[in-house]
Amino acid sequence: MQVADDLVFHKVCKMLEQFNVRNMTLTTDTDITGDLQIDSVAVLDLIMEVEDEYSISFPMNLLSEIRTVGDLVQAIHKQAGAQ
Amino acid sequence: MDLFDKMAGLPSRHEQIVAVGQDPFGVRMDDMRSATEAVVEGRNVVLAGTNNYLGLTFDPACIEAAQDALGRHGTGTTGSRIANGTYAEHCALEDEIADFFGFASAMVFPTGYQANLGVIAALAGPDDYILIDADCHACIYDGCLMTGATVIRFRHNNPADLEKRLQRLDSKDSNKLIIVEGLYSMFGDIAPLAEFAEIKRKYNAYLYVDEAHSVGTYGEYGRGVAEHDGVLDQVDFVVGTFSKSLGSIGGFGTSNHRKFPYLRFASRPYMFTASLSPSNVASVTTALRRLRSDPSLKERLWSNARMLYQRLGDLGLTLAAPPGPIVAVKIPNQELAVRCWNKLLEAGVYVNLAIPPGTPNSTSLLRCSASTAHTPEQIDWIAEAFAKVAKELAKAEQRAVDQRYAVSNPAE
Numbered sequence: 001m002q003v004a005d006d007l008v009f010h011k012v013c014k015m016l017e018q019f020n021v022r023n024m025t026l027t028t029d030t031d032i033t034g035d036l037q038i039d040s041v042a043v044l045d046l047i048m049e050v051e052d053e054y055s056i057s058f059p060m061n062l063l064s065e066i067r068t069v070g071d072l073v074q075a076i077h078k079q080a081g082a083q
Numbered sequence: 084m085d086l087f088d089k090m091a092g093l094p095s096r097h098e099q100i101v102a103v104g105q106d107p108f109g110v111r112m113d114d115m116r117s118a119t120e121a122v123v124e125g126r127n128v129v130l131a132g133t134n135n136y137l138g139l140t141f142d143p144a145c146i147e148a149a150q151d152a153l154g155r156h157g158t159g160t161t162g163s164r165i166a167n168g169t170y171a172e173h174c175a176l177e178d179e180i181a182d183f184f185g186f187a188s189a190m191v192f193p194t195g196y197q198a199n200l201g202v203i204a205a206l207a208g209p210d211d212y213i214l215i216d217a218d219c220h221a222c223i224y225d226g227c228l229m230t231g232a233t234v235i236r237f238r239h240n241n242p243a244d245l246e247k248r249l250q251r252l253d254s255k256d257s258n259k260l261i262i263v264e265g266l267y268s269m270f271g272d273i274a275p276l277a278e279f280a281e282i283k284r285k286y287n288a289y290l291y292v293d294e295a296h297s298v299g300t301y302g303e304y305g306r307g308v309a310e311h312d313g314v315l316d317q318v319d320f321v322v323g324t325f326s327k328s329l330g331s332i333g334g335f336g337t338s339n340h341r342k343f344p345y346l347r348f349a350s351r352p353y354m355f356t357a358s359l360s361p362s363n364v365a366s367v368t369t370a371l372r373r374l375r376s377d378p379s380l381k382e383r384l385w386s387n388a389r390m391l392y393q394r395l396g397d398l399g400l401t402l403a404a405p406p407g408p409i410v411a412v413k414i415p416n417q418e419l420a421v422r423c424w425n426k427l428l429e430a431g432v433y434v435n436l437a438i439p440p441g442t443p444n445s446t447s448l449l450r451c452s453a454s455t456a457h458t459p460e461q462i463d464w465i466a467e468a469f470a471k472v473a474k475e476l477a478k479a480e481q482r483a484v485d486q487r488y489a490v491s492n493p494a495e
Contacts, residue, residue, distance in 0.1 A: 039440035044217065044236055051235075057251045060227070060234040082253075
């Protein structure tokens with residue numbers, strides 16, 4: 001799935017901007033905790049924002065499968081599609 | 084690549100912190116002089132960050148009970164509660180806890196961590212939903228992970244946010260377990276339990292409250308925030324610890340549900356570990372009786388807490404919550420927090436340094452806990468040390484102002 005020109009991708013990048021203190025160019029391969037150095041609690045807070053933005057439930061159990069921005073975008077599509 | 088690669092970022096972060104002075108995460112208490120004083124690096128230090136709310140670690144009756152149990156029943160049980168590790172005293176303590184809360188039954192665990200792990204892991208399963216307050220303790224998160232349940236976080240102390248998330252669940256008929264704490268350990272704020280109880284009723288959910296920091300500190304009889312808010316009868320499960328107000332180690336779960344004792348055969352953290360040592364059980368039982376029979380313990384704690392809160396507030400420090408047994412001072416950033424923490428230790432005061440990700444919203448805190456055992460002189464001592472922190476913060480603020488001025492007026 002090509003996600004780079006996807007609206008969800010752009011929205012996620014916007015949400016991540018507050019953490020992007022080193023002004024990295026965000027791509028689908030950007031590692032959320034590794035490259036952006038967001039701590040584990042902040043990632044969970046980001047997920048609550050995602051839930052509210054898309055009115056979806058995003059269980060914590062799914063987080064272990066999400067490493068990159070692309071993973072997050074795909075997971076949002078999946079959750080939004082399932083609900 | 085090796086197993087330790089995943090921790091590669093930790094040493095440099097730790098080195099940054101240690102470079103400022105003492106290691107806040109490796110303080111060694113060389114001697115304990117009392118519930119509120121220790122020897123660190125050869126110097127007497129007043130303990131202002133302990134969770135020893137009622138000061139019972141050195142209570143003569145608790146010590147005597149522990150020594151007596153040690154002599155009569157030995158140093159340890161060497162067995163699980165479902166094998167050779169159930170002594171009459173474990174059962175008596177469970178009965179006493181259930182009676183204290185007015186619930187049908189209780190179970191005790193070797194630590195508070197295991198109490199949350201053991202009760203949550205047994206209660207919920209893959210078909211259930213758990214909704215947890217975002218600021219819940221790590222052991223609640225760990226317990227949730229063990230269940231395989233669908234775990235949803237809601238915004239801290241925010242009943243409307245909880246309700247929004249309950250409405251989003253796709254399977255309305257599934258079991259729903261709402262988990263909150265009574266008193267939150269980092270900021271010292273309390274949960275709006277009456278509102279959570281209302282939502283629990285509306286959505287036919289279960290309400291689980293961890294009263295680790297609030298047993299002995301809140302409620303007319305010291306039963307916690309649910310008692311304080313008059314909704315204890317609407318809470319399905321109360322979990323707590325023996326390592327704070329009760330001055331020992333261990334934890335408990337208690338409930339009015341008839342089937343709660345099923346957990347004895349469903350909770351792995353209960354079954355697959357040795358039981359509490361006889362001396363622990365004895366000191367906890369005595370501490371609980373002290374709490375029940377002497378309301379002045381809690382009254383003196385609150386009087387000390389208010390005094391400490393007032394003194395730190397008067398210094399112009401930013402306090403994280405209204406007055407209570409936990410008085411947490413917000414510090415603008417981690418570096419400054421570490422520096423101030425060192426200043427306090429140099430001035431003979433130990434507090435808890437709390438930094439992200441151990442704190443909510445990336446906050447850095449100097450966390451104090453008041454104790455019944457603090458003397459007015461010790462509170463003076465703590466406040467005098469914090470006066471130095473207030474000066475340090477003022478200097479840092481001035482530096483920041485100067486820097487901003489220099490940036491906006493580069494020609495000067």
